[in-house]
Amino acid sequence: MRAAMFYEPGDVRMEDVPVPEPGPGEVLVRIGAALTCGTDVKTYRRGHPTLITEIPSPFGHEFGGTIETVGEGVEGWRAGTRVVAANSAPCNRCYYCKVGDQSMCENLAFLNGAFAEYIVVPSRIVEQNLYEIPEGVEYSRAALLEPLACAVHGMVRTPVSMGDTVAVIGAGQIGLMFVRLATERGARVICVDKSSDRLAVARELGAEETVEAAGGVDTTEAVREWTPEGRGADRVIEAVGLPELWEQALQMVRK
Secondary structure (H helix, E strand, C coil): CEEEEEEECCEEEEEECCCCCCCCCCEEEEEEEEECCHHHHHHHHHCCCCCCCCCCEECCCEEEEEEEEECCCCCCCCCCCEEEECCEECCCCCHHHHCCCHHHCCCCEECCCCCECEEEECHHHHHHHEEECCCCCCHHHHCCHHHHHHHHHHHHHCCCCCCCEEEEECCCHHHHHHHHHHHHCCCEEEEEECCHHHHHHHHHCCCCEEEECCCCCCHHHHHHHHCHHHCCECEEEECCCCHHHHHHHHHHECC
């Protein structure tokens, strides 16, 4: 099969490799669509401490596809089923899992290799985070389940109510998902980004106001001016991942 193989930052090669075989508890999925995550871009640029465990390494983790074969002991799944999977699964035994912070699990099982014709889904992910794609949903849309789940989890952990003012920093895929989810909760949303094109999409998804972070614009002041009495947003969601923006978010939020 053809597969993208990661050798080092900036060096990813399309190669012919054997089709992997599923082990006990695993399933082999024929890829229908694979998406490029921000983590993939970062990995391409500078590597990754946990996703890349060998060189060369399979690459990519957001996908939708069809089960080709199932490994020994797999129950509830059969060949021909359209599926999507999260890119990890917790151990459910460490401290963080026991207190309900599974995303902080110290022993996560990872999945990697979606930029290929086939991928093997590890047994722990098969058990916990493999899902059937509903009829009528395209592979490319289903593959968004994993990043969407991250945004939904964030909203579950964030008490956003109708009428709240919510500032979203960053209009990438995750930021735009937060814009839409906050809007669905009845919040008034302002979105900040450097790209006018991305901000246009944010408006389409429900943002009432946008701020283009360019040309010396004081984005913190712009957000505060938009809020009632200039007191700051009720909630600020930072969806870029830069430390300087974490600090800026604290300046945007009300007391």
